[in-house]
Amino acid sequence: MSVRPEEITVVPRGPEPGGKGGAYRAFGETLRGLRTTMSQMFTKPVTIQYPEEKTPVYPRFRGRHRLHRFEDTGLEKCVGCSLCAAACPAQCIRVVAAENDPENRVSAGERYAAVYEINLARCIFCGYCELACPFDAITMGHDYEMADYNRSDLIFTKEMLLAEPIERAPLRREGE
Amino acid sequence: MPRTQPNRVTLTIDGREIEADEGTMLVDAAREGDVEIPVFCYEPKLGEPVGACRMCLVEIEGIPKLQTSCSTPVRDGMVVHTRTDQVKEAQESVVEFLLVNHPLDCPVCDKGGECPLQDISMGWGPDRNRMVDQKRHFEKPVPLSPLVAIDRERCILCYRCVRFSQEVSEDEQLQLLERGDATFVGTFDDRPYIAPFQGNITELCPVGALTSYTYRFRARPWDIEQGGSVCTLCPSQCNVSFTVRDEEVARVLARDNPEVDDGWLCDKGRYAFQAMYADDRVLGPEVTSDGHSTPASWQEAEETAAEGLASAGSRTAILVGDASNEEGYLLQRILRQALGSGDIDSRRGPGVDGDAALKLADPAITAQTSDIDTADLVIVVGTDPIQSAPSFDLRVRKAVRRNGTALAVATDRPGALEGGATEVDRFHPGGAAAFLEELAGKVKRGRAKTGLAGLIADSEQTVIVWGERIVQGAGGRAAVEALVDLSEAAGLADQEGSGLIGIPETANGRGLREVGCLPDAGPGLSPTGPGRDAGAIREGLESGELEAVVLFGVDPIRDLPDPEGWRRALEAAGHVVAFSLARNESTEFADVLLPLESHAEKDGTVTHPDGRIQRVRPSARRPGEVRPVWQVLTELAAMLGSSTGITSTPEALEAVASAVPFYAGLTDSEIGGRGVRWQERPAASDLGSPSPDLTLYATAPGPFSPLGSGAAGSEADDLPGSFEGGGSGVDDAGVVPPEESTSSPPTPTNGQLLLGTYPNLWADQVVESSPALRFLVPAQRLEVSGPDATRLGLSTGDEVSVRSGEESVNARVAVRAAMPEGACFLIEGTPADNGNRVAGEDGGPTLVEIGPPEVRLELVTAGGGPEGDEAA
Ligand code: SF4
Numbered sequence A: 001m002s003v004r005p006e007e008i009t010v011v012p013r014g015p016e017p018g019g020k021g022g023a024y025r026a027f028g029e030t031l032r033g034l035r036t037t038m039s040q041m042f043t044k045p046v047t048i049q050y051p052e053e054k055t056p057v058y059p060r061f062r063g064r065h066r067l068h069r070f071e072d073t074g075l076e077k078c079v080g081c082s083l084c085a086a087a088c089p090a091q092c093i094r095v096v097a098a099e100n101d102p103e104n105r106v107s108a109g110e111r112y113a114a115v116y117e118i119n120l121a122r123c124i125f126c127g128y129c130e131l132a133c134p135f136d137a138i139t140m141g142h143d144y145e146m147a148d149y150n151r152s153d154l155i156f157t158k159e160m161l162l163a164e165p166i167e168r169a170p171l172r173r174e175g176e
Numbered sequence B: 001m002p003r004t005q006p007n008r009v010t011l012t013i014d015g016r017e018i019e020a021d022e023g024t025m026l027v028d029a030a031r032e033g034d035v036e037i038p039v040f041c042y043e044p045k046l047g048e049p050v051g052a053c054r055m056c057l058v059e060i061e062g063i064p065k066l067q068t069s070c071s072t073p074v075r076d077g078m079v080v081h082t083r084t085d086q087v088k089e090a091q092e093s094v095v096e097f098l099l100v101n102h103p104l105d106c107p108v109c110d111k112g113g114e115c116p117l118q119d120i121s122m123g124w125g126p127d128r129n130r131m132v133d134q135k136r137h138f139e140k141p142v143p144l145s146p147l148v149a150i151d152r153e154r155c156i157l158c159y160r161c162v163r164f165s166q167e168v169s170e171d172e173q174l175q176l177l178e179r180g181d182a183t184f185v186g187t188f189d190d191r192p193y194i195a196p197f198q199g200n201i202t203e204l205c206p207v208g209a210l211t212s213y214t215y216r217f218r219a220r221p222w223d224i225e226q227g228g229s230v231c232t233l234c235p236s237q238c239n240v241s242f243t244v245r246d247e248e249v250a251r252v253l254a255r256d257n258p259e260v261d262d263g264w265l266c267d268k269g270r271y272a273f274q275a276m277y278a279d280d281r282v283l284g285p286e287v288t289s290d291g292h293s294t295p296a297s298w299q300e301a302e303e304t305a306a307e308g309l310a311s312a313g314s315r316t317a318i319l320v321g322d323a324s325n326e327e328g329y330l331l332q333r334i335l336r337q338a339l340g341s342g343d344i345d346s347r348r349g350p351g352v353d354g355d356a357a358l359k360l361a362d363p364a365i366t367a368q369t370s371d372i373d374t375a376d377l378v379i380v381v382g383t384d385p386i387q388s389a390p391s392f393d394l395r396v397r398k399a400v401r402r403n404g405t406a407l408a409v410a411t412d413r414p415g416a417l418e419g420g421a422t423e424v425d426r427f428h429p430g431g432a433a434a435f436l437e438e439l440a441g442k443v444k445r446g447r448a449k450t451g452l453a454g455l456i457a458d459s460e461q462t463v464i465v466w467g468e469r470i471v472q473g474a475g476g477r478a479a480v481e482a483l484v485d486l487s488e489a490a491g492l493a494d495q496e497g498s499g500l501i502g503i504p505e506t507a508n509g510r511g512l513r514e515v516g517c518l519p520d521a522g523p524g525l526s527p528t529g530p531g532r533d534a535g536a537i538r539e540g541l542e543s544g545e546l547e548a549v550v551l552f553g554v555d556p557i558r559d560l561p562d563p564e565g566w567r568r569a570l571e572a573a574g575h576v577v578a579f580s581l582a583r584n585e586s587t588e589f590a591d592v593l594l595p596l597e598s599h600a601e602k603d604g605t606v607t608h609p610d611g612r613i614q615r616v617r618p619s620a621r622r623p624g625e626v627r628p629v630w631q632v633l634t635e636l637a638a639m640l641g642s643s644t645g646i647t648s649t650p651e652a653l654e655a656v657a658s659a660v661p662f663y664a665g666l667t668d669s670e671i672g673g674r675g676v677r678w679q680e681r682p683a684a685s686d687l688g689s690p691s692p693d694l695t696l697y698a699t700a701p702g703p704f705s706p707l708g709s710g711a712a713g714s715e716a717d718d719l720p721g722s723f724e725g726g727g728s729g730v731d732d733a734g735v736v737p738p739e740e741s742t743s744s745p746p747t748p749t750n751g752q753l754l755l756g757t758y759p760n761l762w763a764d765q766v767v768e769s770s771p772a773l774r775f776l777v778p779a780q781r782l783e784v785s786g787p788d789a790t791r792l793g794l795s796t797g798d799e800v801s802v803r804s805g806e807e808s809v810n811a812r813v814a815v816r817a818a819m820p821e822g823a824c825f826l827i828e829g830t831p832a833d834n835g836n837r838v839a840g841e842d843g844g845p846t847l848v849e850i851g852p853p854e855v856r857l858e859l860v861t862a863g864g865g866p867e868g869d870e871a872a
């Protein structure tokens, strides 16, 4: 079988050891590497002093969920419809609804969420719940620091999700 | 009207060739051929289609306009199109039109996710709504009744609910009010809709307009699971499907079974699930020591129970109330095999005994529930189905309304079905035997042209629905004979679709006696040595002849006649083992209290009044320490030295099937989700052959003899022969009539009335324990006839006392027309002023004196003890 010229790949070989080539290999490449080191020594470091300093996140970053209230009435936006639970692929949302007492409303609709829990140990932060919610009651926040000592502490209740979160994750500024 | 085989026709729908029965509606034929046509108002359970919503329009070749497929019967050679542009446009317009006023509040609406309107809008509707104007507004949600809320904005005016109320339950309370777009569903004068079947409308409503208060906002369709079972709260044994959320029952839906319930449920079956989670539920075993009941481990409780029973030995008795066939079987086996006693009863009074049960079980004279639909004549004797087995009430109404069945009602107390009856006969409490004897005589002579006997002579297919309470009391035995005579005279055995259906006193009354919970019959109704019946057990305990008693799912102080006697009996008993779902007066006396499973937790079988064996299947978690009861019973049996070898529920059923000859070979898979009538299985021909279990009991330590003694023994020998070959020939020659074969009840003298008691659907502990139903708990009322009321100076609403001997109860008078003169009625088992206190000791009628109101006041202050307690 004859070999066609375009099928031939030429493999260049390094210089033989010893001699000039050997010396270059011993020092030349090291110096080249050192040049990179030297040049970086005088630039600003990219490392962040976490946890004193935090990486800013993009506005649409999907962090820990938040439940919202109407600003004017203070009523919860969530009506306990469970659509978020239905949409959740990780099955980490549990909603138990109850009927509003007209004298003492919790939410604006007929029903409200008596129990609203998200198991953040299971959540995959896909944001489907946010998409499913017909009332924009649940959104994905910016908080990504959720480590804890205990798994059961990762089940966030309605009160925890409604509470104004301590804004720990800075938002990335325009053009940053 | 015997069932006829309809002709088959062939038609084409969307190019598919489809075969269907002549007379089926197009939409059903299409479904059979896998073509779906959307419908809203069509619901065959409600009767004739009405064509109200126009959702089901289709094009039929040869007819210029679109036709409603729900009300167009199929014809041979029809060519139908369901997907043409014209049809599509019509469907989109109908959906758009429905959505004009429908609020799109699906996220807060309970129907969301299981809503036909949602599904049809998605599947056949336009994707845009052009409506920009205000939708119509109503106040919402408002209570339609204490159980059902109505949201009129969501209503699409299909009037399914109205049709149910008008044509199925015939309470005629729901109406469409106003006209045009202001139309709404309501009741006259906005009165609450109070009717025993109202829960069904929440299931019928195709949108979220009608919702049950018990399920409002409890769960969404993706939060729940459905588990099929059977409701064991009354003998109708309707098929249900439990909605389970977080392993607890949240709702009960009907599971259509045309052979059992026709797809309806009564409100007790639908809402009394709340009792499963009530505070009075027994959640774990308890042992009483030094007068204090304390929670105990199962081991400890079972050991204490077994010790007590073992030391009482053959001086033990068992009372069974609500139990599955397996539980009933194991109970009688423990008693007969391990303890050597035969004192077991599952009846309220001396009703149908083993011998009578065997006669009545003859497949030839037993009708099946759906035979009522096609019968020419339905006779309801001595029962008011709405109180004792509600779904039979709907079944009879359906036959009368839709198939023109003639209905005859013969009862002591005027009942709910009488409005539609062709013939109403009335007898005195306890007078059923005399009535039936006379009727049987007339039918036999065959000369009657009028009256009930005439009706019987005129009809081919006759179904007799009779309440087993007519055989209680002195004339009981004679009533059974008369009933068998009547069925013979009317030729029920020879006519396809004719027969008797007996409504037992308890939900599984028929199953329990077939597995051996009768004092004189073991499994398979095989005669055994006579044991004590309920009344005799009470006397035996009181006199000390009996030492221990096991109460299984029964509260004798409430459910049985002579509650005071039972109180004394339980006090005197040395050892009381109570299996109970909930705490009640009788469990107070328990030395060992063991929890029972509810019908959403139990795994077992029950037998319908028409012989259909059905499965009760677990779908919810057993709360607390509750354990499978069959397991507890097998452990008890083993501790008492008679190991059953049963280690699983299928094995328990196998044991029952091998002990009861006519259940032979029965398995779970054969029963399936629809149940199977034992009369239709080959093993039915073994009715009357002795149970193989009798040999087990032969080795029993006590005086109990499995083959009976004296007359009972000789009868037992005769039995296998006399019932051979399917048992069509009922032979009553050998029956010795009991001493009091004359069934005339005591005659009232001056100022006295003859008292009959009746069960009320709502006078039940599960109703009191279900918050939603509590408003229905009845207060005691005394029903009297007009002439008696005038004579005694009573009028409706008066408070009186009803006295019989030492006992008396308070009641409010209700003067009713159509009452037999000289008789009066009280409710059994009410929480206060229980009618059982003044009822006859054997459950039969008794003479009472009505005290004038001032006497009653004196009684309340002077009558100490239990009287005072209950009045308080
Ligand atoms: S957060 Fe939104 S989607 Fe989830 S239950 Fe509440 S209203 Fe429904």
Ligand code: SF4
Pocket: B154, B155, B156, B157, B158, B159, B160, B161, B162, B185, B204, B205, B206, B207, B209, B210
């Ligand atoms: S309430 Fe429901 S069932 Fe009744 S008419 Fe309206 S939509 Fe139909």
Ligand code: FES
Pocket: B038, B039, B040, B041, B042, B050, B051, B052, B053, B054, B055, B056, B057, B068, B069, B070, B071
């Ligand atoms: S389903 Fe045919 S008109 Fe309503």
